[in-house]
Amino acid sequence: MAILPIRKLPDPVLRQRAKRVTSFDAVLRRLVDDMIDTMHYAHGVGIAGNQVGALLRVCIIEIPEEQGRVRVLINPEVLSRSGERELEEGCLSYPGYRGDTIRSERVVVRAMDLSGKTFTIKAQDDLLAHALEHETDHLNGRIFLDHLTSKDAIWTVDEPEPAHAQAPGQ
Ligand code: NI
Secondary structure: OOOOOOOOOOOHHHHOOOEOOOOOOHHHHHHHHHHHHHHHHOOOOEEEHHHHOOOEOEEEEOOHHHOOOOEEEEEEEEEEEEOOEEEEEOOOOOOOEEEEEEEOOEEEEEEEOOOOOEEEEEEEOOHHHHHHHHHHHHHOOOOHHHHEOOOOOEEEOOOOOOOOOOOOOO
8 A cells, every 4th residue: 555646736637537447456456545545644535546647437535424434436427416505625636725616416426346336326415425526527637626606716725734624625
């Protein structure tokens, strides 16, 4: 297991679309283990493949309220989203900034686990819903700056402090 360097803007890998995982093998498990270590080290709520320079559709989510439950999502797809809400958002790949964003109220995601088995997650009005949209965005080359309520709805904060206190780094 290893802590990987987190790619930061304007690294172009953050704007690329990650590829589907087709091999559910030891290499994938190693990548997932390293991403979990890296997320913990960075006090993140989630991390996506692009952020560690791996253009594979892999993301990890660990919500503080679900302490110890690490969600591993391989090839996640947003099946549906509905409603709108305004959130405060940050990203491990854009440290030192927070922004007000518009996200969905309800999100349904289908993904695979490390063995390739499919599962579905439904989330509503919570940090999990937020993280699901944030992390699946990363895999499509999108970041929270694409969802700001206005171009001025971004500000600086003192970093790097535990990002999960207010607006989680993801
Ligand atoms: Ni992020």
